Amino acid sequence: MVNKSHGFTLIEVLIAVAIIGILAAIAIPSYLQYIIKANRVDAQTTLVDIASKIQRYKVSQGGLSNGSSVIKLTDLGYPALLEIPQNSNKPLYKVELSSVTVEGAWELIAEPKTSTKQEGDGWLCLNHKGEQFWSKGVDACNFSSNSSWN
Secondary structure, eight states, X not given: OOOOOOSOOHHHXXXXXXXXXXXXXXXXXXXXXXXXXXXXXXXXXXXXXHHHHHHHHHHHHTSSBOSSSBOOGGGGTSOSSEEESTTOSSOOEEEEEESOOTTSOOEEEEEEOTTSTTTTSOOEEEETTOOEEEOTTOXXXXXXXXXXXX
């Protein structure tokens, strides 16, 4: 009677490890890019929410002045230093409301924080005309009629 052993040979194990390695080399970078894009969309959503509050403030107060100066994030119910995600110990973006005029012009900028996975992903910008701007690796707002967050 022949005693047959059960199990895998070394070659079979090495082939399985190689296949798993190849799949991981493809899947992990793709997953990381998905996470970066999801964080960017979260920041875009926050900018749109702030823009909505700016417009409500403008309608209810008759302009973007709070009496002595133009509005700030604190006038809209946000902290002076707004970071996204809010209430996180590892914020990814710093939000700034700039170029505000009494006549109604404004710009919102979400700047990726350094030493985070969003660093180098580019600024997200939104203005009073509804123009959006984002470009990977660009740290400035270059609005135009055909700029977008895509």
